[in-house]
Amino acid sequence: MANPKPRLKRDSTTSAPTGQSVTSRALALLGTFDSEHPRLTLSDMASRAGLPVATAHRLTGELVSWGALQRSGQDYLIGHRIWQLGLLAPAHQGFAELAAPYMQDVLFVTQNVVNLFILDNDQVLLLERMSGTRVGAPFRRVGEHLPLHASAAGKVMMAFGESDVLEAGMASLTQLTEHTITAPQQLRREIAKVREDGYATTSQEAGAQNYGVAVPVISLNGRCLAALGVVTLERPASVGAVVPVLRIAARSIARRLSMSTES
Known part of the structure; x- marks a missing residue:
């Protein structure tokens, strides 16, 4: 009998599966921002996105480099590239x-x-x-x-x-x-x-x-x-x-x- 397919593990604080693609994880980080949360720390982003802090840190660095996010002290904000795309x-x-x-x-x-x-x-x-x-x-x-x-x-x-x-x-x-x-x-x-x-x-x-x-x-x-x-x-x-x-x-x-x- 074939072994059952292993289930994706989930972070204990969220419902997000750890088997997400890189793209979906990056989008999850961007999706943590809303009108009530225009500024977030790295740990807040990781928690709201259901990602390990180390993963969030790596992806956030790439998003900042591209212009999707910008950093202000210990906080992150939506960057100018997202604003420009939204206008289109x-x-x-x-x-x-x-x-x-x-x-x-x-x-x-x-x-x-x-x-x-x-x-x-x-x-x-x-x-x-x-x-x-x-x-x-x-x-x-x-x-x-x-x-x-x-x-x-x-x-x-x-x-x-x-x-x-x-x-x-x-x-x-x-x-x-x-x-x-x-x-x-x-x-x-x-x-x-x-x-x-x-x-x-x-x-x-x-x-x-x-x-x-x-x-x-x-x-x-x-x-x-x-x-x-x-x-x-x-x-x-x-x-x-x-x-x-x-x-x-x-x-x-x-x-x-x-x-x-x-x-």
Whole structure:
């Protein structure tokens, strides 16, 4: 009888198999970074990636040499080469460039930070942002994610996207602040109101002193492509003044996108 095939051993602190390829291990190290962990030590990276420290040290050195990572003291950060590659992604290059002039119009009229979000699995991704010297510091950076249930953009996606988007948002109601909606029935009522009103708002649900308003970008065939919104600090924006401007810009973006796909 043939001997059974040996099973891959796993590191005791993680679920990552030790039989991974070099490529998958390097990608695992890059995948340890996110909006909540923009800086990590070598030991933190190794732990989060499920790799021995010695392996992480060797691969990290190669990633730094290539420009995928950069070192700052004892910490590591995402490097410029990853940023440059990200700018080439079709989702960023096409959609963001097309939307930029209309986002600029919203910034000019409202004097608020303007954000463009797209759906990314069970979160929303900040694809593009417009801000000026007089509108204050942006709350999020391009490339960061927000939960569906705690962001105006996420609520828009839940209200106007496919039914599975709503269920995905309902499945993980993490409390980020004391104002975050974590009760399923309350969130369902909120999403129903968003459908009725045509826009979503947040009031310190993702961060203290952070207020958001967003509207859907709906394609000509009725698909929700993105969420366009503004964010303000310390006090909410005037819905009556901001929402009409956002709607005009959202319709213009949808039309331009339709024209670009037809040409």
